[in-house]
Amino acid sequence: MRPLKAEFVKSASVVSQCPPPNKPELAFIGRSNVGKSSLINMLTGVKRLAKTSSTPGKTQLINHFLIEDHWYLVDLPGYGFAKVPIKEKAKWEKMTWDYMEERENLLYVFVLIDCRIPPQKIDLEFVYRLGTKGIPFKLVFTKWDKVKPLKGQKNVNDFKMALSETWEILPEHYITSSERGLGRLELLQLIDEISESS
Numbered sequence: 456m457r458p459l460k461a462e463f464v465k466s467a468s469v470v471s472q473c474p475p476p477n478k479p480e481l482a483f484i485g486r487s488n489v490g491k492s493s494l495i496n497m498l499t500g501v502k503r504l505a506k507t508s509s510t511p512g513k514t515q516l517i518n519h520f521l522i523e524d525h526w527y528l529v530d531l532p533g534y535g536f537a538k539v540p541i542k543e544k545a546k547w548e549k550m551t552w553d554y555m556e557e558r559e560n561l562l563y564v565f566v567l568i569d570c571r572i573p574p575q576k577i578d579l580e581f582v583y584r585l586g587t588k589g590i591p592f593k594l595v596f597t598k599w600d601k602v603k604p605l606k607g608q609k610n611v612n613d614f615k616m617a618l619s620e621t622w623e624i625l626p627e628h629y630i631t632s633s634e635r636g637l638g639r640l641e642l643l644q645l646i647d648e649i650s651e652s653s
């Protein structure tokens with residue numbers, strides 16, 4: 456599959472600095488190091504579009520990428536990184552929640568979950584908060600190439616089970632590996648449907 460036309464537009468620390476809200480927009484969120492920036496590179500097929508790092512805490516601002524001239528993908532800072540000072544963490548948290556609540560052209564948030572580990576309280580709480588605020592989201596499990604399929608599937612099932620304690624209708628989920636390109640087609644198809652229907 457060919458790479459998409461993709462260009463970095465700008466980094467913002469508040470919603471008012473983001474590009475004009477005149478195109479369909481999808482954002483990627485999840486724990487630090489879960490693979491948000493890597494997934495953006497994998498989906499677009501442009502290797503170093505979003506900056507990645509093996510050290511958590513790499514993405515620190517709201518980064519807009521214009522794709523195929525008509526929609527935005529947004530890379531956000533991660534949550535739950537223990538080594539960031541509390542004040543800095545609070546700043547990132549406020550920045551991302553303000554963005555998710557206020558950005559008028561934001562159609563969906565993709566919440567990334569590491570499929571190698573059992574359900575984490577911090578992810579479940581994050582998803583719960585999205586739900587209570589009525590922010591539409593999908594789940595994307597990452598790093599599938601790093602787990603044995605049976606274990607990965609159990610972690611995915613357990614996460615959805617944990618959610619079903621609170622929610623009657625569960626969000627759709629996708630399985631991905633940025634390393635292998637797994638899930639690219641399905642996610643691009645979904646993004647197409649979402650942005651066409653907006």
Ligand code: GTP
Pocket residue numbers: 485486487488489490491492493494506507508509510511512513514515531532533534597598599600601631632633634635
């Ligand atoms: P922050 O910006 O710090 O919040 O992190 P992030 O969620 O953007 O993660 P990033 O994309 O920078 O990836 C973190 C590390 O995980 C990097 O070393 C990536 O190469 C690695 N990684 C990301 N996705 C995958 C994947 O699907 N498979 C494997 N094996 N490694 C991955």
Ligand code: MG
Pocket residue numbers: 491492493506507513514530531
């Ligand atoms: Mg990042």
